[in-house]
Amino acid sequence: MLIQFKELPQTSRVWIYQSDRKFTEEELPKLKQELAVFLEQWTAHGADLNAGFEIKYDRFIVIGLDQHINAASGCSIDAQVRFIQKLETAYDVSLLDKMNVTYIQNDRLHFKPLADFKKMAKDGAVGKNTTVFNNLVNTIEEYEEHWEVPAIESWHNRFFK
Template sequence: MSFSPQSRVWIYQSNRKFSSVEQAEILKKLEAFTNQWKAHGNELLAKAEIRYGYFIILTVDERQANVTGCSIDSSVRLIKEIEQEYHVDLFNRFNIAYKVNDDVVVNGKEDFETLVNIKQVTTDTIVFNNMVQTLEELNTKWEIPFKNSWHSTVFAHLL
């Protein structure tokens, strides 16, 4: 199934890594959801995935049908259910994900700020820009060096 580069994406970042068992269970839930996801009765061409054990990514190709407020609400309800069932935080925008070697690490804003301050996070550290909105942006602007990200403007005073 081929998705347009302009497909919309939503990224939900967990505050902890899902176990492989949890990932399998969550993917089943997500698949069941995306297979029946509709907008005003029209089926949405959608897929879900988990990347790095931390990120739930929903993708909808709007060439088939446009996403509506109601359909977005239904996806948010599902994500909230997953959040409660697995005792994770998927909506905290102050949790910041970055890479150390090839491992993903998630820290709260204060801890991240400290790491920037003590140069454990540098301008070249890869950070995750969960604000991307399209599949094309996911592929090109999601994993980017700190210096090219919104993070660098928020933490500029520390650089």
């Protein structure tokens, strides 16, 4: 069942899919509609899942699930991944590649392959206080508090030692 993302409890599980480019103004309404339809029909072993979504910075798809009602199963997570793969094809974007980094520099979002970001850190082009997006957060609470953080406060800190 689709519910408003803001209404999900802080303990809700989150999945963050980072796009390799911004979605256009023309794409966003259709993308939101497709997400709404998917989440409205998303189930685990036939039981409705209370889920919501938001799109941040026209680049990140964030799906939240209240697991206190019904938890996601392997099959329902597989269905979510298949849906995301369909979005990748439909919008010609990469959403599942975890070997990329998005960060903020000069008030703009930048997207780089992990190897490039690592080199930039070594060369001093990005620093410990560069804001990065930690897409490994697991709950809405972590998403709100630890998603958009200085690199030194995320898994990215390994590049600054």
